Amino acid sequence: MANKMGYLSCLDTVKPVRDAIEVINGKWKLPIIISVMTGNERFTDIQESIPGITPKVLAKELKDLEQHQLIKRVVIDDYPVKILYKPEPYADTLTPIIDALKGWGLNHRKKIFEKE
Amino acid sequence: MANKMGYLSCLDTVKPVRDAIEVINGKWKLPIIISVMTGNERFTDIQESIPGITPKVLAKELKDLEQHQLIKRVVIDDYPVKILYKPEPYADTLTPIIDALKGWGLNHRKKIFEKE
DNA sequence: TATAGCGATTTCCCAAAGGAAAGTGGGATA
DNA sequence: TATCCCACTTTCCTTTGGGAAATCGCTATA
Numbered sequence: 001m002a003n004k005m006g007y008l009s010c011l012d013t014v015k016p017v018r019d020a021i022e023v024i025n026g027k028w029k030l031p032i033i034i035s036v037m038t039g040n041e042r043f044t045d046i047q048e049s050i051p052g053i054t055p056k057v058l059a060k061e062l063k064d065l066e067q068h069q070l071i072k073r074v075v076i077d078d079y080p081v082k083i084l085y086k087p088e089p090y091a092d093t094l095t096p097i098i099d100a101l102k103g104w105g106l107n108h109r110k111k112i113f114e115k116e
Numbered sequence: 117m118a119n120k121m122g123y124l125s126c127l128d129t130v131k132p133v134r135d136a137i138e139v140i141n142g143k144w145k146l147p148i149i150i151s152v153m154t155g156n157e158r159f160t161d162i163q164e165s166i167p168g169i170t171p172k173v174l175a176k177e178l179k180d181l182e183q184h185q186l187i188k189r190v191v192i193d194d195y196p197v198k199i200l201y202k203p204e205p206y207a208d209t210l211t212p213i214i215d216a217l218k219g220w221g222l223n224h225r226k227k228i229f230e231k232e
Numbered sequence: 233t234a235t236a237g238c239g240a241t242t243t244c245c246c247a248a249a250g251g252a253a254a255g256t257g258g259g260a261t262a
Numbered sequence: 263t264a265t266c267c268c269a270c271t272t273t274c275c276t277t278t279g280g281g282a283a284a285t286c287g288c289t290a291t292a
Contacts, residue, residue, distance in 0.1 A: 010154035010165055014147045016221030017214060021143060023224065026279070030137065031130045038126035043239050045123030050130060057280060059240060080289045083239065093223065096216040098133060104213055105132030108139065142249075159269050170251060175270060196259045199269065 023068055024094070028053060028061045033091055034098060036071050041084040070094070139184055140210070144169060144177045149207055150214060152187050157200040186210070 024030055028050070035049045047058050062085060065071045070091045076082035140146055144166070151165045163174050178201060181187045186207045192198035 008155045008165070010147075010151050010156070011167075013150050013154075013214065013218055014166060016219075016225065017146055017150065017217045018143070018221070019225055020217040020221035021146065025143070027134070027137060027141070028280095030133055034129050034133065035124075035126050038129075039124045040126070042123070044237085047239095049123050049126055051127075052281095054281060055240065056242085056282095060280095080238075093220060097213070097220055098129065100212040100216045101133045101136040102129050103132075104209060105135035107209065109132065109135055144250090160267085163269095168251090170253095171270060172252095172272085173250060176249095196268080 020097070023070075024097070026061070028057055029065060030094075030098060030101070032058070032061055032065060033070060033087070033094060036085050037087045037091060041086060043083065043085070046085065136213070139186075140213070142177070144173055145181060146210075146214060146217070148174070148177055148181060149186060149203070149210060152201050153203045153207060157202060159199065159201070162201065 024033075031050045031053070032046060035046045038049070040046045040049050043055075043058065043062075046062075047053055047055060050058075062071065062073070066073055069088050071085050072088055074084040074086055076084060140149075147166045147169070148162060151162045154165070156162045156165050159171075159174070159178075162178075163169055163171060166174075178187065178189070182189055185204050187201050188204055190200040190202055192200060
């Protein structure tokens with residue numbers, strides 16, 4: 001009724017979806033979170049677990065994820081110094097999103113494969 | 117065991133997630149799908165339902181979504197010609213992703229709001 | 233002493249995303 | 263006749279994403 005009539009408001013959905021997209025946007029953030037949640041802790045291990053990622057991109061994305069409190073960077077003061085990346089509890093809240101994307105991706109690949 | 121020992125494989129999840137991200141990447145694709153699924157059919161209506169989108173971006177994204185068979189462009193040969201955008205059945209398969217993102221986005225906004 | 237590995241950082245570069253604003257060509261409306 | 267609406271398109275520009283390769287300071291290992 002508050003509408004100008006003629007189009008439907010979908011802002012209730014669009015707005016929170018955009019909030020989520022802003023945090024996990026780009027090609028790499030979710031793959032990195034998946035890798036860290038799987039148990040990879042070292043920079044090089046994470047890098048090797050995600051085909052195609054370069055160290056520069058990985059370093060930048062790790063910083064972003066740290067700022068969003070999805071992972072934490074732990075410095076172990078041994079000789080040599082070790083740096084570990086661990087998932088924060090908040091990262092667990094992304095599991096439903098990851099599962100939904102994984103399921104859809106698997107099905108999509110099957111669909112594409114069937115067609116051509 | 118096939119690993120070089122030292123990193124864990126997470127490719128089973130990373131690969132399908134990346135397949136999904138490739139289809140729905142960017143700021144605008146999901147908002148547009150949401151708008152069309154909500155019932156907006158006309159170019160201008162879709163544009164007005166998504167704050168901040170420009171006609172250029174909308175036109176390009178609509179083409180992308182058509183190619184991925186998520187929406188269809190219907191030409192009605194009246195005077196004047198009408199063009200309608202309708203969701204394809206395949207768009208429904210995105211619902212779990214949209215719901216997961218919506219839920220996360222709502223919770224995230226609440227979390228941010230509480231903190232500062 | 234030399235080499236290798238670790239965890240990045242730096243530089244250079246290109247392509248794609250995306251925003252602002254104006255225009256276009258047809259029909260409808262006043 | 264003038265103006266408006268619709269569905270875009272075009273132009274110009276800036277920002278962002280991301281790849282390649284080299285480098286760096288440190289430690290470990292041969």
